[in-house]
Amino acid sequence: MDQQEIELKEKHSCFYYSQGLDLFLIAKNEKAKICILTFKAGFLKHSEIELGNQEKIEKLFQSSSTLRCFRVPSIHSNALGLIHTQLPESLLSTFYKGTSLNIFCKLVAYLELSTKTEVQD
Numbered sequence: 001m002d003q004q005e006i007e008l009k010e011k012h013s014c015f016y017y018s019q020g021l022d023l024f025l026i027a028k029n030e031k032a033k034i035c036i037l038t039f040k041a042g043f044l045k046h047s048e049i050e051l052g053n054q055e056k057i058e059k060l061f062q063s064s065s066t067l068r069c070f071r072v073p074s075i076h077s078n079a080l081g082l083i084h085t086q087l088p089e090s091l092l093s094t095f096y097k098g099t100s101l102n103i104f105c106k107l108v109a110y111l112e113l114s115t116k117t118e119v120q121d
Helices: 051-063 073-084 089-120
Strands: 013-015 068-070
Touching: 013 073, 013 089, 051 089, 068 089, 073 089
Parallel strands: none
Antiparallel strands: 013 068
16 A cells, blocks of 8 residues: 555544555554554454355455545444453453454444445445
């Protein structure tokens, strides 16, 4: 991705399908809090998502080749939950995986909805 400057508004999210490329973020505000979730290649193959749906999601991601910024309050609140959890160490891994999957599902739902809206416009 070429150097691109975006302004991410408070309580907004960004999605970028990097296809294995590195992504670097630099915050201009030293008090900024950023939570980055990365889903590795092959994530869908090892998920419990049915194969047909995995293929639909992969095509959806591939068609989303531009950086998208949007506001979905439930994604933001789940990301805050990841950052501010006070669970015992023994539960953190399970909590992180579950919450990350929750965010992933909400992201896919958002992308599907926004793609349908773009097609209708």
